[in-house]
Amino acid sequence: MALIVQKFGGSSVANAERVMNVASIVADTYNAGNSVVVVVSAQGDTTDDLLDKANEINPKHSKRELDMLLSAGEQISIALLAMALEKLGCPVISLLGWQAGFNTNKNYTTARIKKIDTERVSSELDNKKIVVVAGFQGINKYDDITTLGRGGSDTSAVALAAALHADKCQIFTDVEGVYTTDPRKVPNAKKLQEITYDEMLELATLGAQVLNNRSVEMAKKYHVELEVLSSLKRVPGTIVKEATTLEKMLIRGVTKDSHVARVSVIALPDTPGIAFKLFSKLAAKNINVDIILQSVGRDGTKDITFTVDKDNAEHAKSAVLEAFPNMTDENFVIDSDIAKISVVGAGMETHPGTASQMFEALFEAGINIQMISTSEIKISVLVDAKDADKAVHAVHNEFFSED
Amino acid sequence: MALIVQKFGGSSVANAERVMNVASIVADTYNAGNSVVVVVSAQGDTTDDLLDKANEINPKHSKRELDMLLSAGEQISIALLAMALEKLGCPVISLLGWQAGFNTNKNYTTARIKKIDTERVSSELDNKKIVVVAGFQGINKYDDITTLGRGGSDTSAVALAAALHADKCQIFTDVEGVYTTDPRKVPNAKKLQEITYDEMLELATLGAQVLNNRSVEMAKKYHVELEVLSSLKRVPGTIVKEATTLEKMLIRGVTKDSHVARVSVIALPDTPGIAFKLFSKLAAKNINVDIILQSVGRDGTKDITFTVDKDNAEHAKSAVLEAFPNMTDENFVIDSDIAKISVVGAGMETHPGTASQMFEALFEAGINIQMISTSEIKISVLVDAKDADKAVHAVHNEFFSED
Numbered sequence: 001m002a003l004i005v006q007k008f009g010g011s012s013v014a015n016a017e018r019v020m021n022v023a024s025i026v027a028d029t030y031n032a033g034n035s036v037v038v039v040v041s042a043q044g045d046t047t048d049d050l051l052d053k054a055n056e057i058n059p060k061h062s063k064r065e066l067d068m069l070l071s072a073g074e075q076i077s078i079a080l081l082a083m084a085l086e087k088l089g090c091p092v093i094s095l096l097g098w099q100a101g102f103n104t105n106k107n108y109t110t111a112r113i114k115k116i117d118t119e120r121v122s123s124e125l126d127n128k129k130i131v132v133v134a135g136f137q138g139i140n141k142y143d144d145i146t147t148l149g150r151g152g153s154d155t156s157a158v159a160l161a162a163a164l165h166a167d168k169c170q171i172f173t174d175v176e177g178v179y180t181t182d183p184r185k186v187p188n189a190k191k192l193q194e195i196t197y198d199e200m201l202e203l204a205t206l207g208a209q210v211l212n213n214r215s216v217e218m219a220k221k222y223h224v225e226l227e228v229l230s231s232l233k234r235v236p237g238t239i240v241k242e243a244t245t246l247e248k249m250l251i252r253g254v255t256k257d258s259h260v261a262r263v264s265v266i267a268l269p270d271t272p273g274i275a276f277k278l279f280s281k282l283a284a285k286n287i288n289v290d291i292i293l294q295s296v297g298r299d300g301t302k303d304i305t306f307t308v309d310k311d312n313a314e315h316a317k318s319a320v321l322e323a324f325p326n327m328t329d330e331n332f333v334i335d336s337d338i339a340k341i342s343v344v345g346a347g348m349e350t351h352p353g354t355a356s357q358m359f360e361a362l363f364e365a366g367i368n369i370q371m372i373s374t375s376e377i378k379i380s381v382l383v384d385a386k387d388a389d390k391a392v393h394a395v396h397n398e399f400f401s402e403d
Numbered sequence: 404m405a406l407i408v409q410k411f412g413g414s415s416v417a418n419a420e421r422v423m424n425v426a427s428i429v430a431d432t433y434n435a436g437n438s439v440v441v442v443v444s445a446q447g448d449t450t451d452d453l454l455d456k457a458n459e460i461n462p463k464h465s466k467r468e469l470d471m472l473l474s475a476g477e478q479i480s481i482a483l484l485a486m487a488l489e490k491l492g493c494p495v496i497s498l499l500g501w502q503a504g505f506n507t508n509k510n511y512t513t514a515r516i517k518k519i520d521t522e523r524v525s526s527e528l529d530n531k532k533i534v535v536v537a538g539f540q541g542i543n544k545y546d547d548i549t550t551l552g553r554g555g556s557d558t559s560a561v562a563l564a565a566a567l568h569a570d571k572c573q574i575f576t577d578v579e580g581v582y583t584t585d586p587r588k589v590p591n592a593k594k595l596q597e598i599t600y601d602e603m604l605e606l607a608t609l610g611a612q613v614l615n616n617r618s619v620e621m622a623k624k625y626h627v628e629l630e631v632l633s634s635l636k637r638v639p640g641t642i643v644k645e646a647t648t649l650e651k652m653l654i655r656g657v658t659k660d661s662h663v664a665r666v667s668v669i670a671l672p673d674t675p676g677i678a679f680k681l682f683s684k685l686a687a688k689n690i691n692v693d694i695i696l697q698s699v700g701r702d703g704t705k706d707i708t709f710t711v712d713k714d715n716a717e718h719a720k721s722a723v724l725e726a727f728p729n730m731t732d733e734n735f736v737i738d739s740d741i742a743k744i745s746v747v748g749a750g751m752e753t754h755p756g757t758a759s760q761m762f763e764a765l766f767e768a769g770i771n772i773q774m775i776s777t778s779e780i781k782i783s784v785l786v787d788a789k790d791a792d793k794a795v796h797a798v799h800n801e802f803f804s805e806d
Contacts (some may be wrong), residue, residue, distance in 0.1 A: 005736045016456070016459040021461055050479065053419070053479070053483060054482070054486055056419040057419050057422055057423065057483055057486050057487050057490065058487060058489055058490035059487040060490070061490075062485075062486070062489055063490065064496075065485045065486050065497060066482070066486075067480065067481035068482040068485070068497050068499075069478070069479060069483065069486075071478070072475040072476075072478040072479045072482075073475075075471065075472070075478065076453065076456070076472060076475045076476040078467070078471065079457070079471040079475075080460055081454060081470075082456065082465075082468045082470065082471070083457055083460050083461040083465070083468050083472075084460050084463035086461055086463070086464060086465055086468065087460065087461035087463070087464075093467070093472050094468060096471075096548075099546060099547075103503060120546070143502060144502075145499075173490070213680035230686070251805045263493035265505070282481060344443065360459065362637050389556065
């Protein structure tokens with residue numbers, strides 16, 4: 001009855017047994033009377049193996065040839081999955097990115113989808129075929145193969161679901177859905193039945209690593225209902241959709257991001273335009289800044305503290321030194337031994353007590369808060385790395401232990 | 404100056420070191436001022452590995468999906484070779500079969516090239532790029548990927564050379580050229596400088612295994628000058644071209660084919676149309692017959708003996724039984740313990756003594772000849788399998804020892 005797009009990642013099709021497992025999920029969906037489009041990534045380590053081959057020959061290979069190389073990975077998995085579905089007696093056809101109409105801009109390795117010509121996919125669906133599409137790849141105006149970058153298969157699936165006006169886009173992963181916090185670390189973590197796009201975006205950014213951000217943004221933009229669920233265990237997952245149809249929960253989840261560093265720039269001149277000068281320089285160097293805090297320093301100066309990805313801490317320092325050539329090492333304090341703990345939930349918009357409840361939980365656990373940042377649906381605090389797991393437990397217990 | 408198509412097989416690009424070796428050959432050709440198109444097969448065992456994956460999942464996979472799967476192999480090797488050429492500072496671009504304009508008929512796994520649209524390749528050559536093309540593959544009218552079957556990359560190279568009106572098509576292999584007989588078995592085997600298309604065709608059919616037959620036929624049809632040479636040792640190879648420009652050598656080579664069986668059908672009725680009935684049945688079953696011999700039998704019957712590929716001997720018997728339902732096992736003698744020894748040379752057309760010279764050599768070596776077959780440029784004899792190598796030596800010595 002429905003048109004469903006199902007996406008399976010590399011680990012879900014890592015070997016023959018897993019491919020057959022995926023085929024049986026797809027076949028069941030098809031045999032229940034649905035039209036099914038399947039988007040698949042390259043098998044397990046294929047992409048890494050191909051990268052190794054490339055780097056062995058020439059680490060400075062062009063991006064065009066890298067895309068030519070890597071896109072062979074999905075080609076292999078779509079053919080194998082189609083063969084598995086043939087074995088189960090299903091009419092099926094596999095299509096490469098270009099055959100499925102994925103037109104991208106010209107950027108190799110980080111291409112953006114411009115348009116999907118759904119003609120071929122639609123006509124195969126009309127012929128009652130299951131259509132298996134290579135994720136992660138498309139074609140540019142030169143008729144050259146492009147790839148969409150990390151997590152690109154999620155984006156392929158959501159974009160195709162949007163273009164086909166599919167009823168649902170199911171993203172199969174190795175977890176059962178989106179949890180209130182990392183279930184491997186916190187035993188009483190709970191699986192969420194539903195979550196809004198915005199909450200999911202905050203969770204994805206904060207390191208929940210279930211769904212690629214671009215794909216969630218796209219799902220939001222085109223109103224594609226997502227479901228995150230397990231390819232190994234057949235239980236309902238987590239639905240990601242518009243807030244309007246969801247009951248607003250106070251808190252959806254608690255996340256930890258340890259890959260963060262705090263950079264303090266001390267004794268900047270207290271004149272207008274200083275912050276602009278500093279952060280525009282960082283932006284020009286493509287360094288993403290997360291939390292920003294400005295305070296008044298001594299003797300008519302000010303201090304600016306911000307957080308960046310751990311890998312970017314030294315780059316950020318160099319960039320600031322370029323902007324302010326008079327500064328020296330004395331003006332910097334960099335701390336990589338920290339973690340960012342966040343709570344996310346659309347409900348807190350209308351619930352002013354959430355922040356204080358979080359801070360109280362941390363205080364009772366004896367954890368010092370270094371920095372605070374809030375958005376309409378998120379509260380993040382910076383703590384010592386050694387306190388991170390304790391902080392997650394404390395905050396999670398605060399919001400989820402009672403039910 | 405010249406436009407040269409170079410083809411490298413799977414073993415020539417089996418690993419990073421081999422890929423770099425191929426790149427250096429290509430770069431030298433390019434740096435000498437030539438326009439270069441390179442046709443490459445899948446790396447080493449890639450095709451077999453992919454076949455294993457397919458068979459593990461579903462041995463009864465469709466041919467369409469098999470072509471989708473296998474064509475990923477050349478995709479990997481063209482990208483890697485392009486990266487290797489980038490490392491050597493050469494402007495280069497890799498193209499898949501469909502990007503290079505290979506249009507085939509619709510038959511998966513055994514497609515025939517219908518047309519090559521050379522627009523893209525020509526424009527890349529005009530831009531002074533080395534063009535690396537995936538061999539073995541094309542695209543059919545459904546926009547689906549097809550493959551050309553065994554030895555398909557040779558065919559790709561020759562067809563592209565013909566379409567581009569290339570000056571030469573060089574086929575790089577792991578041997579140094581075409582020899583008068585198997586150099587691994589006969590130490591004084593000699594490399595031929597030149598050979599005609601027809602001679603090469605006879606040698607290929609007879610098991611010399613240097614060049615795929617279809618590619619030689621195509622080279623002959625479109626007057627593409629071929630050169631067979633080594634990718635590992637930089638020495639001149641063997642030129643394959645029109646007879647008109649070659650000195651006609653009496654004998655070009657001596658070959659052995661052990662994969663043959665003799666089927667004798669005894670006591671057939673001696674009435675008109677019997678041979679037609681028998682061989683049309685074999686043709687209908689797609690069984691290729693090589694040598695045919697008919698003799699008068701006893702009591703108004705006749706015997707027909709023919710040779711087929713060893714694998715087809717029992718199929719041939721079944722086919723004959725279908726044509727003549729009254730026959731029994733008594734009417735058949737099948738001998739698989741035989742070998743076919745052939746001498747090939749365009750010169751023998753005008754040299755009637757060749758056959759007797761060959762028979763004399765075999766007689767002096769004490770080898771019994773079971774059957775004889777001759778064409779304008781070939782003489783084949785059937786001998787016991789145990790005598791095969793001795794026969795090759797004796798015949799080769801007869802024609803090549805003196806010089």
